[in-house]
Amino acid sequence: MPAAAATEVDQTWTIREIADEFEVTHRTVRHYEDLGLITPERRGTVRVYHRRDRTRLALILRGKRLGFPLEEIRTIIDLYDRPRGKASQLEYVLDQIDERRTDLEQRRRDLEDAITELGEFERRCRADLDRLA
Amino acid sequence: MPAAAATEVDQTWTIREIADEFEVTHRTVRHYEDLGLITPERRGTVRVYHRRDRTRLALILRGKRLGFPLEEIRTIIDLYDRPRGKASQLEYVLDQIDERRTDLEQRRRDLEDAITELGEFERRCRADLDRLA
DNA sequence: GTATTGCTTTACGTTTACGTCAACGTCAAG
DNA sequence: CTTGACGTTGACGTAAACGTAAAGCAATAC
Incomplete structure (x- = not known):
């Protein structure tokens, strides 16, 4: 075999x-x-x-x-597959990467804010619950 | 005034x-x-x-x-506003919080993976660009 | 006055992301 | 050779998230 x-x-x-x-x-x-x-x-x-x-x-x-x-997803994965032999193409790709990163980091901030708020809310709820006991 | x-x-x-x-x-x-x-x-x-x-x-x-x-968003912000006088209600809210957190943390993992990959991709592109110079 | 500006509702149109048939091809099993 | 099991292409349906157009009231501007 x-x-x-x-x-x-x-x-x-x-x-x-x-x-x-x-x-x-x-x-x-x-x-x-x-x-x-x-x-x-x-x-x-x-x-x-x-x-x-x-x-x-x-x-x-x-x-x-x-x-x-989905359309946006397509542009992203196409980016990963795109031929980048020439310098001009690489410059373009690097620009696109920058845009992507900006977007993703905005999302990360939103996400972390949401998680933080959720945590604070949980604390308040637990405090209320303790008060009842 | x-x-x-x-x-x-x-x-x-x-x-x-x-x-x-x-x-x-x-x-x-x-x-x-x-x-x-x-x-x-x-x-x-x-x-x-x-x-x-x-x-x-x-x-x-x-x-x-x-x-x-939007429907999911509604259940979330309703959760924040929901009256939680009784212990049973608070238990329910805490359960919901847990579900939310699980979801948000999955997203965080996805997001961080995406950012990491983007970083690696950028490194490769810059290396290619240097090679051309 | 009336004309314009801003708000209102009603209602149908559009895009995205598929779900749901219908009708048909194909290949191995009985 | 026909019966499934799985594959295929349309074509239409649907839910979400609004856009857009029509038609109306209500207050200010001239």
């Missing part, structure tokens, strides 16, 4: 398999394909998913958990 | 004023009212917004920036 079979590097998956694994429906996966977020290989008519597609799907779902619209 | 006028405590605003200030449309503000997220006073037919409404609107918009759906 060849060693390659043990850690199969170019393993592929069917749409049902990745849908189940990422806990989304096949419809969702195909919707992301319609929007150009994933582009699985085609063998004849059938979709074949590679590790690359799984990576992208993970990025998409995290983007969604963070509340980004 | 009475001292109260200097730091007017029960100042009120029109819908246009708060919409402009929070950089949303009046339509948006009214939509939030339709969903029960804000309940401004009515003088006759006209809406009069108090400081309380501004606080709520700020909470709503932060919730939106964090990607929460």
